[in-house]
Amino acid sequence: MNTYLESLAQLFGRAPRKPRKDELSPAAQKMYFYKKGEKVTKAQLIALHDEHHKNSKNKWRKRRWLTLIAVNLLFVVSFALDIQLLEGALTASRFAGFHMADLNSALQVMLAHKTVLINLLIGIVTVFILWIILGGRTFCSWVCPYHLVAEWAESLHLWLAKRGWAKNYTFHRGVRAVFYVIFALLAVVTGYTVYELISPTGILSRAIIYGPTIALVWVAFLLLFEIFLSRRAWCRYVCPIGITYGIVGVFSPLRVTYDMTDCKHEGDCRAVCLVPHVLELTIKNRSTDIHMGLGADCTRCGLCVDACPTSSLNFEFQGFTHREVKEIEERPLMPESKADSKDEK
Amino acid sequence: MNSSSKDTDSINTSSAVKKPAKKKTITRGPGRRAQEARRQFLRSVALTAGVTSISLLGFMPIPSEGKRQKLRPPGALAEEQYLSSCIKCGQCVQVCPVNAVKLDDIDTGFGLGTAYIDAREQACDFSCDGLQCVLACPTGSLTHDLDYTHDTRMGFAILDKPKLCLAVAGQGFKGQARGPDYEGLLRYEEIDRWNPIPLKDHPYDVEICDLCVQACPIEQRYNQCQDGKYPSGDQNQCPPERAIGLELIEEKNGVRHMKPVIYDGCVGCGVCEMICPTAEPSIIIDYDKLTKRPLSEQYQTKSKKGGH
Numbered sequence A: 001m002n003t004y005l006e007s008l009a010q011l012f013g014r015a016p017r018k019p020r021k022d023e024l025s026p027a028a029q030k031m032y033f034y035k036k037g038e039k040v041t042k043a044q045l046i047a048l049h050d051e052h053h054k055n056s057k058n059k060w061r062k063r064r065w066l067t068l069i070a071v072n073l074l075f076v077v078s079f080a081l082d083i084q085l086l087e088g089a090l091t092a093s094r095f096a097g098f099h100m101a102d103l104n105s106a107l108q109v110m111l112a113h114k115t116v117l118i119n120l121l122i123g124i125v126t127v128f129i130l131w132i133i134l135g136g137r138t139f140c141s142w143v144c145p146y147h148l149v150a151e152w153a154e155s156l157h158l159w160l161a162k163r164g165w166a167k168n169y170t171f172h173r174g175v176r177a178v179f180y181v182i183f184a185l186l187a188v189v190t191g192y193t194v195y196e197l198i199s200p201t202g203i204l205s206r207a208i209i210y211g212p213t214i215a216l217v218w219v220a221f222l223l224l225f226e227i228f229l230s231r232r233a234w235c236r237y238v239c240p241i242g243i244t245y246g247i248v249g250v251f252s253p254l255r256v257t258y259d260m261t262d263c264k265h266e267g268d269c270r271a272v273c274l275v276p277h278v279l280e281l282t283i284k285n286r287s288t289d290i291h292m293g294l295g296a297d298c299t300r301c302g303l304c305v306d307a308c309p310t311s312s313l314n315f316e317f318q319g320f321t322h323r324e325v326k327e328i329e330e331r332p333l334m335p336e337s338k339a340d341s342k343d344e345k
Numbered sequence B: 001m002n003s004s005s006k007d008t009d010s011i012n013t014s015s016a017v018k019k020p021a022k023k024k025t026i027t028r029g030p031g032r033r034a035q036e037a038r039r040q041f042l043r044s045v046a047l048t049a050g051v052t053s054i055s056l057l058g059f060m061p062i063p064s065e066g067k068r069q070k071l072r073p074p075g076a077l078a079e080e081q082y083l084s085s086c087i088k089c090g091q092c093v094q095v096c097p098v099n100a101v102k103l104d105d106i107d108t109g110f111g112l113g114t115a116y117i118d119a120r121e122q123a124c125d126f127s128c129d130g131l132q133c134v135l136a137c138p139t140g141s142l143t144h145d146l147d148y149t150h151d152t153r154m155g156f157a158i159l160d161k162p163k164l165c166l167a168v169a170g171q172g173f174k175g176q177a178r179g180p181d182y183e184g185l186l187r188y189e190e191i192d193r194w195n196p197i198p199l200k201d202h203p204y205d206v207e208i209c210d211l212c213v214q215a216c217p218i219e220q221r222y223n224q225c226q227d228g229k230y231p232s233g234d235q236n237q238c239p240p241e242r243a244i245g246l247e248l249i250e251e252k253n254g255v256r257h258m259k260p261v262i263y264d265g266c267v268g269c270g271v272c273e274m275i276c277p278t279a280e281p282s283i284i285i286d287y288d289k290l291t292k293r294p295l296s297e298q299y300q301t302k303s304k305k306g307g308h
Helices: A002-011 A026-035 A042-052 A059-080 A103-113 A118-134 A138-142 A145-162 A174-190 A194-198 A200-210 A216-228 A233-238 A240-248 A268-272 A276-282 A303-307 A335-344 B002-008 B014-026 B032-059 B079-085 B091-095 B106-111 B132-136 B211-215 B217-226 B271-275 B292-306
Strands: A086-089 A092-095 A098-101 A254-259 A291-293 A313-317 B101-103 B115-117 B156-159 B173-175 B204-206 B244-250 B256-262 B283-286
Touching: A002 A240, A059 A086, A059 A138, A059 A145, A059 A200, A059 A303, A086 A200, A086 B091, A092 B091, A098 A103, A098 A118, A103 A118, A103 A174, A103 A194, A103 A240, A103 B079, A118 A138, A118 A240, A138 A240, A145 A200, A145 A216, A145 A233, A174 A194, A174 A233, A174 A240, A174 B032, A194 B032, A194 B106, A200 A216, A216 A233, A233 B032, A254 A276, A268 A276, A268 A303, A303 A313, B032 B106, B091 B101, B091 B132, B156 B256, B204 B211, B211 B217, B211 B244, B211 B271, B217 B244, B271 B283
Parallel strands: none
Antiparallel strands: A086 A092, A092 A098, A254 A291, A254 A313, B101 B115, B156 B283, B173 B204, B244 B256
């Protein structure tokens, strides 16, 4: 239960903390003990990565981009050919006649309108169950069209930042929770779905389906802000949709899990991650157990799975994915740590 | 600032994580870390203020007193209710057989993504018969309390420019109502019961222009019912009142002429505005007025008070 609370707290902006030594499981303590002083060179990491991903590089990114484009195209094709397979836009739709409602948009409408309609309720329940099964913020990285363009903007940002032409001003992550409360209150007080005015998800989704709008200028402005001033600012610090789906995904069986056994703690996963705080457990002495799921803020995008040189990060569907429980083998201690332990005695 | 913010984020390697720990032992008082934390806090406050203010710009184009910005699809709630309940999905757009429903842009503020109808470009001619947009609406922004076409109240037609009106001038009309380049669609029961056709494919030839009366969907249904042929074979589809008709009017100066007169059965669908062949439409939809009655009642109370 504690891990779920911690996961929620991090979703709302709390920074992950270093666990006390007595919070680590005996197995984890033992593993970290054997890892003491373990060093790895860049060349070794590259070799390891090549070995683990020799069949396909960026496997999950490819799958994800294809899925995201396919879902958004399905809306377009369904409307253009009038086949009524997936009608509407991401804010609300009908899939083969079944109502679906974006949970955040539905929430804004209910708060502003102060009424719940049966059709909307059906849509909410359907989507709620869907994303509990599929992992909550999976919506963000696998469906939201803004996520894809922001990802492209991000690579441009990183390229520019490396040359000193762009900066990355960070914000406190808690600001997203503040926005969540602000937009909820604004909806109740003003009676308008205020957030929908600036939601790049809705604007992009409608532009893709119904044709370009002036509202795209706002989306372009956001992208420029992210490219030159702050990496992935909207998804990280503003978007309430992320929190809504994050909450839905707290108990989701589908998650990225971490196994520390082979981890080299080099941090390649954190470097590519949209929400690196969920991966702080890959820092040495941070994971309380050998095998752990990532927090609810994880968008299940799989970039870390692709980046990990040792396959220590993997997609897991609890109850379905078979996981080998490895015995902790006795390892020879590193020379450095031997010296350490002698000093302690 | 640049390097420190980079440390926490873009190059988030283990070495970068170790660095601040070392610095902590060197610097005393408000060290670089505390300074950066303070800056980050101020930036976060600025971000909150900035984004919130931008979102509130949506108020600017909203007219006061809940007046309608545009003609809304059939069944639309009162403007404020409509704006609060619309989830901006466009399902009403997708089901409309004449593509009358369109989505608003960001220049309408909180109206962004909500459905409207530009009657002059393409009016709702009810050729779906079943109020498809109302059925498609997932939030009830287009109220589900409607059952029949004549129950809708999108607005109310008014003869806006009687001086332009061909009927008032005693003129007829021959040809395509809106010219050869007009793309709008209209359903003609006698041509194709199920599919609307381009307006330009159906030229008219009348001695006194009565296109608005001829094309009115409510009038058509009313007349069918008078002939005992109920629309869709359902007597409930019969409008209880007429919507528009040409009447012989005698002006104060004794001049007699024909004039389109709008009755309380008008639902404000906008077909008259769409088909009106004058360069500027003589007849338009006032989408804040829903029937004749409140207007005349208002006039009566006003005249009593003001003593006009």
